[in-house]
Amino acid sequence: MSARRRAAKVSTQTLVVALVILLVVLNGLPFVWGVLTSLKSEQDLFRFPPAFFDFAPTLDNYHRVAATGFFGNMLTSFIYCVVAVITVVVVGLPAAYAFDRYSFPLRRPLFLLIIASIPLSIGAAALLIPTYIYFVRLGLTNTPYVLPLIYAAHQLPMTIWILKGAVESIPHELDEAAIVDGISRVGLLWRIVLPLSRPALAAASILAFVGTWNEFVAGSVMVDSPQLKPIQPLVYGFIGFFGREWGPLTASATLAMLPILFIFILFGRQFVAGLTKGAVKG
Amino acid sequence: MKSNTAAFTSVAPAFVLTGFVLFSPVVYAIWFSLHDIRYGAVGPFDGGANYLRLFQDYTLPGTMLRTVIHTGASVVITVAIALAISVGIDRMKPRAAMIAKMIVILPWITSAVVATLLFRWVFINDIGVASYAVGTLVGGEFTPMTNSTGAMGLLIFVSVWKRLGYAVIVLLAGLKSIPNECIEAAHVDGATPWQVFRLVTLPLLKTPMLLVVVVLMLANINTVETPLVLTGGGPNDATRILALEVYERAFAIFDLGSATALALVMFAANIFMVLAYVRLTGWKA
Numbered sequence: 001m002s003a004r005r006r007a008a009k010v011s012t013q014t015l016v017v018a019l020v021i022l023l024v025v026l027n028g029l030p031f032v033w034g035v036l037t038s039l040k041s042e043q044d045l046f047r048f049p050p051a052f053f054d055f056a057p058t059l060d061n062y063h064r065v066a067a068t069g070f071f072g073n074m075l076t077s078f079i080y081c082v083v084a085v086i087t088v089v090v091v092g093l094p095a096a097y098a099f100d101r102y103s104f105p106l107r108r109p110l111f112l113l114i115i116a117s118i119p120l121s122i123g124a125a126a127l128l129i130p131t132y133i134y135f136v137r138l139g140l141t142n143t144p145y146v147l148p149l150i151y152a153a154h155q156l157p158m159t160i161w162i163l164k165g166a167v168e169s170i171p172h173e174l175d176e177a178a179i180v181d182g183i184s185r186v187g188l189l190w191r192i193v194l195p196l197s198r199p200a201l202a203a204a205s206i207l208a209f210v211g212t213w214n215e216f217v218a219g220s221v222m223v224d225s226p227q228l229k230p231i232q233p234l235v236y237g238f239i240g241f242f243g244r245e246w247g248p249l250t251a252s253a254t255l256a257m258l259p260i261l262f263i264f265i266l267f268g269r270q271f272v273a274g275l276t277k278g279a280v281k282g
Numbered sequence: 283m284k285s286n287t288a289a290f291t292s293v294a295p296a297f298v299l300t301g302f303v304l305f306s307p308v309v310y311a312i313w314f315s316l317h318d319i320r321y322g323a324v325g326p327f328d329g330g331a332n333y334l335r336l337f338q339d340y341t342l343p344g345t346m347l348r349t350v351i352h353t354g355a356s357v358v359i360t361v362a363i364a365l366a367i368s369v370g371i372d373r374m375k376p377r378a379a380m381i382a383k384m385i386v387i388l389p390w391i392t393s394a395v396v397a398t399l400l401f402r403w404v405f406i407n408d409i410g411v412a413s414y415a416v417g418t419l420v421g422g423e424f425t426p427m428t429n430s431t432g433a434m435g436l437l438i439f440v441s442v443w444k445r446l447g448y449a450v451i452v453l454l455a456g457l458k459s460i461p462n463e464c465i466e467a468a469h470v471d472g473a474t475p476w477q478v479f480r481l482v483t484l485p486l487l488k489t490p491m492l493l494v495v496v497v498l499m500l501a502n503i504n505t506v507e508t509p510l511v512l513t514g515g516g517p518n519d520a521t522r523i524l525a526l527e528v529y530e531r532a533f534a535i536f537d538l539g540s541a542t543a544l545a546l547v548m549f550a551a552n553i554f555m556v557l558a559y560v561r562l563t564g565w566k567a
Contacts, residue, residue, distance in 0.1 A: 008475070012475075016370045019366065019367065019370065020370075020382065023367070023385060023386060024385055026443060027385055027386070027388045027389055027443075028385065028388070029404055029411070030389075030397070030400035030401050030403070030404045030405070031388065031392075031400060033400070033403070033404045033411055034400040034403060034404070037403065049414055049418075050411050050414055087299075091295045091296050091299060092296065094292040094293075094295075095292055095293045095295070095296040097292065098288070098289045098292035098293050099293065102285055102286075102288065102289035102292070103285075103289075104285070104286045104289035104290065105286070107289075110293060110297070112560055113297075113300075114296065114300070115559075115560050115563055116556050116557075116559070116560050117300050117304055118559070119496070119497065119500050119552070119555060119556045119559040120304055120552070120556055121304065122497060122500045122501055122504065123500045123503070123504045123548075123549070123552040123555075123556075124504065125504035125505070125506050125525040125528065125529070125548070126504060126525075126528070126545050126546075126548040126549040126551075126552050127304065127307065127308070127545075127549065128528075128529070128545070129311065129528060129532050129538070129541050129542050129545035130307035130308050130310065130311030130314075130542065130545060130546070130549070131303065131307040132532070133307075133310065133311060133314055133322075133538060133542060134306065134307035134310040134311065135307075136322065137310070149299075149302075149303060150303055152299060153299045153300050153302070153303030153304055154303075154304075156296060156299055156300060157300065160296060185288060185292075210391055213393070214391075214392070214393035214394070215393075216393065216394060216395050216506070216507050217506050217507070217529065220533075221532075221533055232393050232395045232396075233395075235393075235395050235396060235399065236395050236507075236510070236511060239399070239511065246403055249399065249403070250399075250400070250403060253396045253399050253400055256393065256395075256396050257392050257393070257396050260391055260392060260393075264384070264388075264391060268380070268384055269380070271391070272380070272383050272384070272387070272451065275387065275448075275451050276451055276452075276454075276455045
């Protein structure tokens with residue numbers, strides 16, 4: 001290796017290390033600092049220079065957030081997520097199987113429509129107003145099922161995409177043998193396809209759960225009743241409600257990201273795998 | 283014949299759901315936008331009056347320009363940084379690579395509201411740690427929110443920060459699919475690392491890169507949360523981008539007629555990216 005090339009290698013390595021440190025600070029600091037702030041009393045909050053660890057932690061901010069009924073809304077959001085995830089799996093698995101194994105008229109255009117729906121749901125802001133006025137007209141707004149319905153529709157295309165990839169890798173002999181043995185269509189999906197596509201199912205479910213939990217725009221306009229509100233619009237609402245009181249604000253933000261961090265720590269590997277599957281293919 | 287029935291009953295629920303929530307509202311919205319809308323109620327047909335009112339709004343060109351600047355800058359910067367990071371992670375050992383990936387995607391898996399809120403608290407607030415650090419290290423004050431260039435710069439920064447993880451994950455998967463032999467052959471032929479990257483890696487990454495560009499464009503054009511939480515569109519509309527304009531037109535000013543018209547214009551722009559996306563994923567029947 002020439003001296004020049006060695007020098008270049010050392011400088012790239014330094015650059016990579018510097019970039020990693022910068023990323024850790026930029027990505028980690030807001031979360032660490034947010035959690036620390038949520039545990040501070042008002043005096044500690046306004047101390048200058050800011051205190052990192054030498055303060056007396058208190059749960060006061062969490063009590064103030066809890067007093068607004070925040071935990072009830074966390075439960076609401078959780079129910080929305082569970083309903084959406086169950087719906088996308090129940091609707092998505094038969095569709096994914098049919099798109100891979102059956103040949104039927106319009107199969108390709110129909111599947112392209114599913115693929116096109118993935119980016120359509122990313123651009124949900126443009127769809128928000130049409131969906132809103134349409135659902136107002138149908139009298140669906142401010143009902144308990146409007147948000148799970150919207151969330152399931154947003155997450156379904158990606159689920160079908162990921163599950164179809166899983167079905168592709170199941171050997172045809174397996175389901176053909178089961179069909180010869182006279183298994184029903186539901187039995188085939190439940191006893192053969194479902195167990196064999198478990199990793200993809202986990203990845204798709206996690207993705208759908210996180211997408212639903214984090215959704216803001218539909219949640220902020222489709223429902224009005226306080227008990228129907230998911231938590232993202234509530235956290236946003238706290239900016240106006242608590243003003244510059246960063247204690248309760250960061251407490252609500254911490255609570256809002258807790259389930260996601262929990263999933264992330266427990267299923268980090270499946271999480272990244274799911275993102276890769278969903279991301280590369282679509 | 284029997285198999286067709288089975289196939290159609292299997293896929294029908296999926297199309298009922300997406301058709302009802304994603305497609306039929308657009309059709310209704312087109313009809314809706316051609317009528318006189320008073321307080322959310324549909325009045326008589328009035329042709330393109332909503333569109334006319336929209337395009338006569340003198341603030342609209344500015345909003346469009348800001349949207350282009352925000353999306354363009356965010357996408358270019360995100361892709362450039364993501365390329366560097368993913369090449370770096372690609373060379374790491376599996377364990378280190380996993381940890382690096384997790385750190386990189388942290389802002390992306392957090393909701394836009396929470397991520398932007400925490401970002402604002404740490405980096406922008408006058409009693410936050412960042413302004414303290416800048417004050418002690420460099421001296422002077424760190425107040426990007428008080429001028430329009432600073433606010434737009436910050437909005438772009440947060441947009442890049444938030445979505446970098448997505449780009450890294452996709453590009454990493456693309457890098458993994460490049461056969462090692464290609465890289466090795468280039469090395470053997472005496473190419474410098476930079477030449478290998480520019481002449482071998484980059485061309486082979488074309489599809490995942492275009493996919494990232496399309497998805498990032500969609501995500502950035504349609505982001506409401508980030509400007510809403512970070513700046514609220516200010517100062518003096520400096521960060522008022524299209525998605526925020528549509529949202530506020532409908533739910534702050536309650537002009538549903540022109541908001542629907544503008545949302546449909548935005549939807550039409552999205553369609554181009556959707557078509558590009560479908561093409562890039564290159565599904566073979």
